[in-house]
Amino acid sequence: xxxxxxxxxxxxxxxxxxxxxxxxxxxxxxxxxxxxxxxxxxxxxxxxxxxxxxxxxxxxxxxxxxxxxxxxxxxxxxxxxxxxxxxxxxxxxxxxxxxxxxxxxxxxxxxxxxxxxxxxxxxxxxxxxxxxxxxxxxxxxxxxxxxxxxxxxxxxxx
Numbered sequence: 001x002x003x004x005x006x007x008x009x010x011x012x013x014x015x016x017x018x019x020x021x022x023x024x025x026x027x028x029x030x031x032x033x034x035x036x037x038x039x040x041x042x043x044x045x046x047x048x049x050x051x052x053x054x055x056x057x058x059x060x061x062x063x064x065x066x067x068x069x070x071x072x073x074x075x076x077x078x079x080x081x082x083x084x085x086x087x088x089x090x091x092x093x094x095x096x097x098x099x100x101x102x103x104x105x106x107x108x109x110x111x112x113x114x115x116x117x118x119x120x121x122x123x124x125x126x127x128x129x130x131x132x133x134x135x136x137x138x139x140x141x142x143x144x145x146x147x148x149x150x151x152x153x154x155x156x157x158x
Contacts, residue, residue, distance in 0.1 A: 001149040009147035013139060016151055021135035025156050027086055029077060029127040036076040038095065039068050040123045047121040049080075050102055057110045059089075061121050064097040071095045071103060072123065078105065079126035080115050085158060087111070088128025113158060129156040 001012060018024065035041050043065045050062040059080075064071055072078070072095040080087045089107040097103045130153040137151040 003142070003146040003148055005145065006147060009139065009149060012149050013137075013147075016132070016137045016149075019132055022132050025084065025129050025131045026153075027083075027127040028130045028153065029079075029088060029125060033075070033077055034125045036072055036123050038070045038073040038076055039065070040071050040076070043068065044123055045101065047078075047123055049115045049117055049119045049121060052117040053114050055111045055114050057107060059105045059107055059111060059121075060102065061105060062100070062102040064101040064103055066097060066101045067099050068097040071097050072105070076123070077126040078107065079122035079128065080111065080119065082120075084129055084156070085113075086127055086129050087113075088126055088155070109155070129158075130154060131156050 019026065045065045046063040047061050048063045050060040054060065072091045074091060074093050076091045078089050078091060080089065089109065089111070092106040092108055095103045095105055133152040133154040137149070139147055139149045141147055
């Protein structure tokens with residue numbers, strides 16, 4: 001976390017303690033990447049999974065604006081599922097939609113549990129389900145009374 005004063009730090013420290021180590025889970029995304037860099041930021045359409053039984057490192061989707069170049073750009077994130085089943089995936093190559101509003105995404109990590117056909121694909125403020133990777137979090141206070149907080153987290157694999 002960036003250096004912060006006590007009022008903000010106590011919120012984070014209390015949150016981390018409330019997880020009770022590796023037992024609790026939380027939804028998290030990359031706050032610097034909440035908005036896609038591609039045209040999905042302004043013209044998202046209604047992206048959904050296009051076909052059942054998809055696993056692996058690619059995902060066919062539809063419901064996009066038609067013939068849109070740069071709908072998503074390499075480095076943008078998508079989310080599949082919600083709540084405790086939310087998974088966060090990074091788009092690895094630029095994505096263009098075809099004349100039918102369809103595209104195939106090259107993503108990481110691979111899809112382990114196939115989403116249902118027509119499941120929503122979140123393209124803005126995407127998150128995944130995580131937990132602390134150890135039962136330890138670290139915080140320190142420097143001479144200017146700024147708190148430094150670090151915590152290691154891993155994806156919850158379902």
